Structure formats: C-alpha cells, structure tokens
Amino acid sequence: MEYRNKLVLAPMVRVGTLPLRLLAADYGADITYGEEIIDHKMLKCERQVNDFLGTIDLVEKGTGSVVFRTCAEERSRVVFQMGTSDAVRALSAAQMVCKDVAAVDINMGCPKSFSISGGMGAALLSKPELIHDILTTLRRNLDTPVTCKIRLLKCPQDTVELARRIEKTGISALAVHGRKVPDRPRDPAKWNEIADVVAALSIPVIANGDVFEYDDFQRIKDATGASSVMVARGALWNVSMFSPKGKIPWENVKREYVRKSILWDNDLKSTKHTLKEMIMHHSCLELPEGKAVIRSENLEHLAQLYGEENYFQQVTKNRGVFGGG
Numbered sequence: 513m514e515y516r517n518k519l520v521l522a523p524m525v526r527v528g529t530l531p532l533r534l535l536a537a538d539y540g541a542d543i544t545y546g547e548e549i550i551d552h553k554m555l556k557c558e559r560q561v562n563d564f565l566g567t568i569d570l571v572e573k574g575t576g577s578v579v580f581r582t583c584a585e586e587r588s589r590v591v592f593q594m595g596t597s598d599a600v601r602a603l604s605a606a607q608m609v610c611k612d613v614a615a616v617d618i619n620m621g622c623p624k625s626f627s628i629s630g631g632m633g634a635a636l637l638s639k640p641e642l643i644h645d646i647l648t649t650l651r652r653n654l655d656t657p658v659t660c661k662i663r664l665l666k667c668p669q670d671t672v673e674l675a676r677r678i679e680k681t682g683i684s685a686l687a688v689h690g691r692k693v694p695d696r697p698r699d700p701a702k703w704n705e706i707a708d709v710v711a712a713l714s715i716p717v718i719a720n721g722d723v724f725e726y727d728d729f730q731r732i733k734d735a736t737g738a739s740s741v742m743v744a745r746g747a748l749w750n751v752s753m754f755s756p757k758g759k760i761p762w763e764n765v766k767r768e769y770v771r772k773s774i775l776w777d778n779d780l781k782s783t784k785h786t787l788k789e790m791i792m793h794h795s796c797l798e799l800p801e802g803k804a805v806i807r808s809e810n811l812e813h814l815a816q817l818y819g820e821e822n823y824f825q826q827v828t829k830n831r832g833v834f835g836g837g
C-alpha cells in the first residue's frame with residue numbers, strides 16, 4: 513500500500529467498525545483504520561466467510577460475537593490495528609487477518625490503564641527492544657505491510673531516536689500522534705514535534721492531532737512536512753470532513769451512518785456508542801434523541817428513530833430472499 517499523500521481515518525475503539533470506515537471512504541478518506549483489537553481477544557476467534565452479508569468476520573468462539581468485520585470493498589485500504597505486548601502472539605493474531613486487510617498496525621500510543629497494565633499501547637514506548645522484536649517478527653513473517661502508531665516522548669530528541677529505531681525494522685509507515693502520554697485530548701497537539709520526526713525519517717510519516725476541517729489537512733502538512741494526515745475526533749463528529757467539497761450537515765451524516773450500520777448488520781453496541789459520541793458533541797444525550805438511542809435494543813429501533821424504517825425493511829427483506837434466512 514502507498515502511504516504518501518493520503519487522508520487517513522484514525523483507529524477509534526468501538527467507533528472504527530465497518531460502517532464508519534466505509535462512510536469515511538465515501539467522503540474521501542484513502543486509508544481507514546479499524547478499532548484496536550487486542551491479540552488475546554483475536555486468538556479466541558475464528559475467521560468466517562459470511563456469505564449472507566458478503567463479509568469476512570472474526571467471530572469469538574463460544575459467544576459468537578463479531579470482533580472484526582470487513583468486506584471486499586475496503587480490502588485495499590483497511591488497516592487492522594492490534595494491541596499487543598508479545599511478538600509471537602502478535603504474529604499468530606496477525607496471521608488470522610493479514611490476507612483480508614491492506615496492512616497491520618501496532619498501537620504504541622494508548623495511554624489507558626488497561627493497555628499500560630497489559631504492557632501494550634504506550635507501555636511499549638519505553639521498551640525499544642520489545643518494539644523491535646514485535647515489528648521485525650511481523651515484517652519477516654507477513655507479506656502484508658506493517659506499520660505502527662506512536663505518541664511523542666518527553667523530549668523531541670527521544671522521539672526522533674525511537675522513530676529512527678522503528679524505521680530500521682523495515683515498517684512501511686509511522687503514524688505519530690502529536691501528544692505525549694500524559695497529555696489530555698484538550699491539550700494542543702504539538703505539530704512542531706511531529707515535524708522533527710518527519711525530518712529525520714525516509715519512510716512516510718502520518719501526522720495526527722487536531723485536524724477538524726478540510727483546510728487543516730494542508731495546515732498540518734505545511735507545519736510538519738508530512739504528506740499524509742490522520743484524523744480521529746474530527747471524523748467522529750462529522751465524517752464528511754474528508755470531502756473537498758466541504759462538510760454536509762451532521763444530521764444527514766448520522767442517517768447515512770445508521771443506513772450503513774443496517775446494511776452491514778453492525779454490532780449494536782458499536783453503532784449506539786458512535787451515535788452517542790456524535791450526539792454528545794453536537795447536542796446533549798439528555799434530550800429525547802439521546803435517550804432514545806440509549807434505550808434502543810436493536811438496529812430496527814434505531815432505523816425507526818432516524819426515519820429509516822423503509823430502508824430497514826428493504827434490506828432485511830432482500831437478505832431473506834438472497835440469504836435464505
């Protein structure tokens with residue numbers, strides 16, 4: 513996969529499932545990351561071809577819950593992001609999906625205690641040997657491109673030194689979130705420190721942090737020298753921000769999102785969580801819409817809430833005919 517001059521949907525837990533990824537691509541995203549999935553969880557799954565929906569699913573054995581769902585349409589641009597603290601486990605997990613995705617990415621930036629206590633996410637940033645072990649193991653054993661996503665270290669020289677070591681593992685690109693581990697989302701992203709990494713590496717660097725409008729793509733490229741840009745919150749709040757034609761009203765985006773969730777039979781928890789995040793940003797969960805989303809027990813309820821009952825009936829009826837179910 514080519515990583516230069518790309519607009520990228522960032523990995524987002526519970527949010528970056530198939531409907532949002534496809535919608536982001538419809539509006540103009542070139543590369544779309546899935547939510548982080550922990551290697552332990554993947555190893556409890558099996559890969560299933562879902563002829564009914566036309567998808568490939570990683571399904572948890574025993575519970576039947578879909579941990580990752582993808583389809584042919586996004587095969588050339590979807591990045592599978594994994595949380596890991598062990599090279600052998602990471603490889604076994606990556607081998608389950610590598611044929612179905614465009615690249616495998618390792619999360620080295622998550623500051624949440626769940627990740628850190630498991631030695632994953634940002635915990636890796638202080639273990640360069642382990643980073644090397646994980647990335648070289650994946651690189652040597654997979655035909656699929658391997659990348660990783662880091663945060664900034666305490667001082668810019670340390671970030672650059674780590675980035676150089678990472679580059680030597682032969683990965684295809686490095687995403688840099690311009691915040692340090694203790695920084696909160698409201699703290700401004702340090703584009704100048706991303707620029708230091710871009711200047712020091714030859715592989716593509718994907719700049720990430722505080723991009724909310726289409727014009728910000730050019731601003732962060734100019735400020736960092738990176739040719740590719742990754743967006744999380746800006747896309748969550750209105751995924752049409754990827755469009756060069758300008759954003760469309762978020763009410764319309766929300767309905768498109770519900771339709772895609774219906775079409776791909778998305779996990780209800782993921783759809784509800786994503787809608788709640790959108791509503792919280794633009795309005796308030798205490799209002800009737802927010803309460804109705806929280807109460808909804810299935811995708812049909814959400815279809816009714818957003819005036820998409822006909823679409824729901826049509827999609828499920830066709831599945832009945834073509835899927836035999």
Ligand SMILES: Cc1cc2nc3c(=O)[nH]c(=O)nc-3n(C[C@H](O)[C@H](O)[C@H](O)COP(=O)(O)O)c2cc1C
Nearest residue numbers: 522523524525547548619689721722723743744745
């Ligand atoms: C809801 C949400 C979920 C996230 N989940 C992940 C994740 O699974 N993996 C990851 O590497 N980063 C995750 N992040 C961090 C983003 O990918 C990104 O690095 C960060 O939000 C900064 O980008 P932004 O300023 O465009 O929001 C998440 C962020 C948000 C808002």
